[in-house]
Amino acid sequence: MANIQRLLATLSRINQFGADPQGKGITRLAYSETYTDALADFKELCEAEQMAVRVDAFGNLIARREGKNPHLPVVALGSHMDTVIHGGEYDGTLGVAAALEVIRSLNEERVETVHPIELIAFACEESARFGASTLGSKAMTGLLDTYAVSNLRDKNGITIQEAFRECSLDFHKIGEALRRREEFKVFLELHIEQGPLLEAQRQQIGIVTGIASPTRIQVHVSGKASHSGTTPMNDRQDALAAAAEIILEVESAAKKEAAFGTVGTVGVCMVQPGAMNVIPDSVTLQLEVRGTSEQSKNNVLDSLFRLFRELESQRGVIINPAVINVERPVLLSEEVVAKLTECSESLDLSYIRMTSGAGHDAMSMAHICPTGLIFIPCREGLSHHPDEFAAVEHIEAGLRLLKEAVLAFAIPSS
Numbered sequence: 544m545a546n547i548q549r550l551l552a553t554l555s556r557i558n559q560f561g562a563d564p565q566g567k568g569i570t571r572l573a574y575s576e577t578y579t580d581a582l583a584d585f586k587e588l589c590e591a592e593q594m595a596v597r598v599d600a601f602g603n604l605i606a607r608r609e610g611k612n613p614h615l616p617v618v619a620l621g622s623h624m625d626t627v628i629h630g631g632e633y634d635g636t637l638g639v640a641a642a643l644e645v646i647r648s649l650n651e652e653r654v655e656t657v658h659p660i661e662l663i664a665f666a667c668e669e670s671a672r673f674g675a676s677t678l679g680s681k682a683m684t685g686l687l688d689t690y691a692v693s694n695l696r697d698k699n700g701i702t703i704q705e706a707f708r709e710c711s712l713d714f715h716k717i718g719e720a721l722r723r724r725e726e727f728k729v730f731l732e733l734h735i736e737q738g739p740l741l742e743a744q745r746q747q748i749g750i751v752t753g754i755a756s757p758t759r760i761q762v763h764v765s766g767k768a769s770h771s772g773t774t775p776m777n778d779r780q781d782a783l784a785a786a787a788e789i790i791l792e793v794e795s796a797a798k799k800e801a802a803f804g805t806v807g808t809v810g811v812c813m814v815q816p817g818a819m820n821v822i823p824d825s826v827t828l829q830l831e832v833r834g835t836s837e838q839s840k841n842n843v844l845d846s847l848f849r850l851f852r853e854l855e856s857q858r859g860v861i862i863n864p865a866v867i868n869v870e871r872p873v874l875l876s877e878e879v880v881a882k883l884t885e886c887s888e889s890l891d892l893s894y895i896r897m898t899s900g901a902g903h904d905a906m907s908m909a910h911i912c913p914t915g916l917i918f919i920p921c922r923e924g925l926s927h928h929p930d931e932f933a934a935v936e937h938i939e940a941g942l943r944l945l946k947e948a949v950l951a952f953a954i955p956s957s
């Protein structure tokens with residue numbers, strides 16, 4: 544049996560690295576000394592389980608447990624060990640610690656699998672240090688924009704290339720981290736939900752069917768600056784008043800698509816000239832629309848673009864939208880969803896199928912192999928925060944499902 548106490552001990556062991564002395568959670572930023580120390584310590588734990596461990600050219604840790612047929616594609620499982628600043632103990636780290644526990648219990652029970660098993664701790668999943676996320680899994684799956692990434696810097700001005708050197712990695716060799724589709728049979732990731740659904744619905748497990756992707760747009764509204772005291776109300780081209788209508792439209796259009804899980808947010812609003820006695824003539828908004836249904840996302844975007852034309856004619860402003868990026872939603876393998884459903888039922892775990900509003904390494908892996916993402920509830924949906932918490936019984940349910948699924952894929956029944 545997988546041992547929940549041993550898993551919790553592994554979690555605590557990893558979380559000694561980066562634990563804030565004043566209790567403000569865990570700070571284990573990608574490629575930092577703290578992170579590198581944690582990775583080295585975890586590598587020893589994997590080696591103690593007789594796994595062959597390597598750190599690839601991007602800093603991803605890959606630990607392999609051999610199968611009866613070493614030529615077969617691997618059953619891979621894992622997540623990430625880097626955190627945000629003052630993050631929690633579970634985001635990512637849980638998936639890595641649980642993967643090790645699965646391996647330990649297989650060793651203890653002397654289970655020989657047909658397929659080899661690989662534990663992966665992906666590097667730089669969080670955008671906290673370099674402003675870009677899931678870099679390790681992107682490097683592994685060929686999704687990395689190498690040129691854009693090579694120019695990234697952290698808040699202290701340290702380039703990602705320098706950060707690599709400090710970890711004895713060579714940025715010019717990152718191409719070597721690329722893996723082939725044929726190497727993988729399946730990838731499985733256990734992760735806290737980072738949202739409130741499972742807790743609200745009192746479910747132990749969320750089987751993720753798709754991962755939402757954002758379309759990000761910058762909207763510039765130009766009006767006309769003039770004196771706030773002398774310009775009559777019906778003779779204004781107020782850029783901020785127009786922007787306010789846009790902000791509310793993002794909200795109401797996304798609400799109409801709530802049934803599809805689509806969400807819309809305006810997170811940035813910059814107003815010029817920014818004086819109380821001047822009518823604003825320039826507003827820049829940055830907004831995103833996220834969802835797993837492209838049609839639903841497009842419905843929100845369409846209604847926004849209709850509004851832009853209306854505002855131009857009604858308010859005399861000029862609106863220039865520029866798409867910052869469009870990412871396609873990732874649908875996860877139906878075969879893996881079906882297998883996770885079957886395993887949840889055989890283990891008598893309560894579950895729902897759901898989508899993920901946040902990105903994960905599983906999203907990258909889904910580009911090269913059938914991929915499954917298992918969620919467990921976290922208290923009040925809170926994550927990226929020192930108070931992030933997952934209950935032991937939920938962690939145990941997730942661990943049991945992860946192990947059952949690994950066995951199902953690594954020891955095919957026919």
Ligand SMILES: [Zn+2]
Nearest residue numbers: 634635668734
């Ligand atoms: Zn995570």
